[in-house]
Amino acid sequence: MNRGVSKRAFKEAAQGYLFLLPTLFVLLFFIIGPIFYAIYLAFHKVQLLGVSSSEFTGMRNFTRIMVDNRAHIAIWNTVKYVIIVVPIQTILSMVMAAVLNAGLKGQKIFRVIYFLPTLTSSAVLTLIFMWMFNQSGLINELLSAVGLPIYNWLGDPRVALNAIMGMNIWSTAPFFMVIYLAALQDIPSSLYEAAELDGANAFQKFWNITMPSLRPVTSFVVIMGLIGTFQLFDQSYIFSAGSGGPNNSTLTVVLLIYQYAFKNLGTMGYAAALAMTLAVIILLATLIQRRFSKEESLN
């Protein structure tokens, strides 16, 4: 009897491992292995050409970040991008979800329309916006039609990053809007009815009921927003043909990592160190956000 049980348990374990075999393979070779490999690389100078070699350099790759001017520009651009884009897309998606949830007719059609940018690839979206940001393109035409100043969006270092910010807020807000929408539908309507009895207006209801009820979702949206914005790459790469130009104005940390890893020779270890640094920054940002939103909900 006992033997039968252990045989059965053995069989079940074997089946379990068999079911997980592909997962274990990918985990080992393409996720966990690479994480340790990345740590190794970050402390080495890697030479791939000719006889590939790596030389232990201690913290040198990390201290190099302190004196690398392009790294400073990339970090500053990325931080600026995160600070501007995350709050705007969060607020925009929350407000639009609330409007969509107000019980108007045609909600479904609007939802489908708003969702288009989420479906479309970053490459296509960037090309469409580059076409519109052309010097004599649609955006400048619209701006001049209402008497606003026009810009050389693609070529002027002062505005190029703003063009990418606008495009990405436009394309990510709808995704978060859907998440907010689902959360809004879970708020009990009795809360609003009670507030109406107390004579609350629409704005007061939004401020005192909707916003607090959405706090956990907002925390999620902000964290996802932080993770996404810190990793800005595709748009900068396509926008500047891989250079981060004009004049480094669209250079982001990930684009810089890409350049050092795959376009420059002998800087792969340094690129790995930059990638580790970015991972730590993202981790810290999400931890701070968590801390922040927890304290808020305690008060």
Next chain:
Amino acid sequence: MNRRIGIGKIILYLILIGYAAVTLVPFFWALSSSFKPLEEIVSGKISFIPKVFTLDNYRMIFIQQPLFGRWLLNSLMIGVAITALNLLFNSMAGYALARLNFPGKNLLFIIILGVLMIPAQVTMIPNFLILKGFGWLDTYQGMIIPSMISATYIFMMRQFFVSFPKELEEAAEIDGLGRFGAFFRIVLPLARPALAAQIIFVFMGSWNDFMKPLIVMSSPEMFTLPLGLNTFKGQYISYWNYIMAASMISTLPILVIYAFFNRYFIKGITFTGGK
């Protein structure tokens, strides 16, 4: 009182329509540009409806860029392969983690959860070197094998199977089906809604991915559509009519999938969002 509600509603509709316009204008503009001849494109006059409607741009991109068809095919092949493997392997892993007992199960589950938090940049460079070591750079398997599972959907499938009634499998066992027979013939077919969400997200992720093919693929005939579009833009920098036509073609498959699976799409997103 009634009048105030009316005005409120009008304002809400104006916001909705205004935002819909902001969303749609870029797509309309791209679509209309893709049907215009080049002269109309460079004339600088704004019109959303082409004065001369032409399908030439769509025809010409395949002639101007003979590899365009190949990119389309590459994207399709890689997308379908990654999606099929993900459906199978994520379900198998999720099922094992939910149902079967074996040593190391909990540790493995924690590792899979932890993997969700690792940003792609950390593994990007080592993965390049590992693929290089395998001799998989610039190959289909180099794109497909590392992406054939996804921690997110293993987690999702596990949650799905945890709340899945055990009796069905027990009945299958009595009917003489083994573990694998029960899994493929009873369990998987019943997991259809969860699988549908995966189909959309995994295929879309692969179809729209820019960075991975940029790193893995180096010869133009191995490019996927997003990469191809980018080089196409580089070559035909002022032929925005071609570039927009190519962009529209590469968006179409996703729109078709969305139209088919719309229902699961929102569900899938709110699932990944809610938890």
